[in-house]
Amino acid sequence: MAEALSLEQAVTVALARAPQTQAQAAAIEAAQAESIAAGRLPDPELVMGVDNLPATGADAWSFDRDFMTMRKVGVMQAFPNQRKRAAQRERAAATVAVVRSQARQTRLEVIQGTANAWVASHAAELVLERLRLLQPEVALQAQAARTALASGRGSTLEALTAQSEISELDDRMLEAQRAIQVARAELQRWIGEDAQRTLAAAPIFLELPRARETLLASLHRHASLLAFDAQRALVQSEIELARAEKRPDWSAELAYAKRGAVFSDMVSLEFRVGLPLFGEYRQDPLISARRANLVQLEAEREAQLRMHEAEVISALAEWDAASRRIHLYEAERLPLARQRSQAALTSFQAGRTDLAALLASHVAEIEVQRSYAELLRELGEAWVFLRYLDAGQESP
Numbered sequence: 366m367a368e369a370l371s372l373e374q375a376v377t378v379a380l381a382r383a384p385q386t387q388a389q390a391a392a393i394e395a396a397q398a399e400s401i402a403a404g405r406l407p408d409p410e411l412v413m414g415v416d417n418l419p420a421t422g423a424d425a426w427s428f429d430r431d432f433m434t435m436r437k438v439g440v441m442q443a444f445p446n447q448r449k450r451a452a453q454r455e456r457a458a459a460t461v462a463v464v465r466s467q468a469r470q471t472r473l474e475v476i477q478g479t480a481n482a483w484v485a486s487h488a489a490e491l492v493l494e495r496l497r498l499l500q501p502e503v504a505l506q507a508q509a510a511r512t513a514l515a516s517g518r519g520s521t522l523e524a525l526t527a528q529s530e531i532s533e534l535d536d537r538m539l540e541a542q543r544a545i546q547v548a549r550a551e552l553q554r555w556i557g558e559d560a561q562r563t564l565a566a567a568p569i570f571l572e573l574p575r576a577r578e579t580l581l582a583s584l585h586r587h588a589s590l591l592a593f594d595a596q597r598a599l600v601q602s603e604i605e606l607a608r609a610e611k612r613p614d615w616s617a618e619l620a621y622a623k624r625g626a627v628f629s630d631m632v633s634l635e636f637r638v639g640l641p642l643f644g645e646y647r648q649d650p651l652i653s654a655r656r657a658n659l660v661q662l663e664a665e666r667e668a669q670l671r672m673h674e675a676e677v678i679s680a681l682a683e684w685d686a687a688s689r690r691i692h693l694y695e696a697e698r699l700p701l702a703r704q705r706s707q708a709a710l711t712s713f714q715a716g717r718t719d720l721a722a723l724l725a726s727h728v729a730e731i732e733v734q735r736s737y738a739e740l741l742r743e744l745g746e747a748w749v750f751l752r753y754l755d756a757g758q759e760s761p
Contacts, residue, residue: 369565372483379479379555386475389468396457396464403457404450412439412620429625439620439633449609452602459599466592473588473753479555480749485548487564488742493541495734499727500534537731570744571688574752577681584674587754593666600659607651613639680750687744694737702730 380386417433424430553560573580584590615638622631641648709726712718 368562370483370559370562371565372480372568374565375479375483375552375556375559376476378557378559379475380472382557383475383479383555385471386468389464389471392464393461393468396461400454400457400461404454406450407443407445410441410443412437412441412618416622432624432628435622435624435631437620437622437633439618441616441618443614443616445614446609446612448612449606449614452606452609456599456602456606459595459602462595463592463599466588466595470588470592475555476753477749479552480753481746482548482552482555482560483564484567484742484745484749486545486552486560487567488738488745489541489544489548490564491741492735492738493538493545495738496534496538496541496731499731499734500538533728534731537735567741567745568748570741570748571691573684574748580677580681580751580754581674583754584670584677587673589669589673590666593662593669597659597662597666600655600662604652604655604659607648607655610648610651611641611644613641615639677751677754680747684744684747684751687740687747691737691740691744694733694740698733699737702726702733706730 414437415428416435416437417431419425419427419431419434428434428436549560615636618633618635618637620633620635622633624630706726706729709718709723713723
């Protein structure tokens, strides 16, 4: 028999198998490979040609009669300015960081999706388990109602009501089974066939995964905000690259020129220097555009920070409320509902109460059990959200 599947095991399996994480790993590999070429000198160029070939006269199209005609072969090498090459390297490194931050976000999405599916499966199975515990008592009530009707002590209405309660319970159980199938299907999306394994006990959702102060103080380390930091570094590198375009590049060409047999051969060395004289219309607009992009990114990061802070505070509030309600259910509502049902059953068997009161007590207990399981799901989802926030813990 396969080992029961815990929440942490499901997360581990998902990270190993999810195609999203494999795709991001390939993206990181591609970005790292591209960064190797960043800031390198361009490839040298082979120069071949003919200079000063006569086109008219007695020496037309002759390669060796005119003393000025030269068949030339050489090599040319461009040398971008150092600042541009450094900026290209910085941009490549920033691009790798952006891809890594995207991979980190994808990783956390896989983790949270898997964990939420596990929690939903666990909660749905708990609902079904608790409904099954009530099944024998409801069936006993229906039998008692039919017996009372047959003996003349009960009414047809009571017998029909008892039978309808069985149908209602069966319907609730079918709904719980549907919820289990849906949750298991979502879990299978992340971990494959392991989704069919029996689930282990849930973590202690009634304890925060980290201290409340730590959760609020580490917002800047959350994956979505680290992505903005990486993008900001990329935009800053593009600003530096745009500034570097205002500095001249240069190139050198060395060539050997062969003339006719009666003439001497030639060697030439040539330098070319770019003249970025029109920066007002070429480089400066690009610099301004990149600076505007940086301002935009800073504003978006601030908006994301505020939204994320609100989400964490809301998740803490949801966890607090669910925790207090679960304590209330476990300390009072669940025991009281059980005691009420048992007392109603005892009174009915002793003939001190009617079947309607007995049925009402069990309907109330069913609703309390369903509400309790729903609370556990809400608590688990809030716990999962708070558990998997810090990208430092879940970085690729």
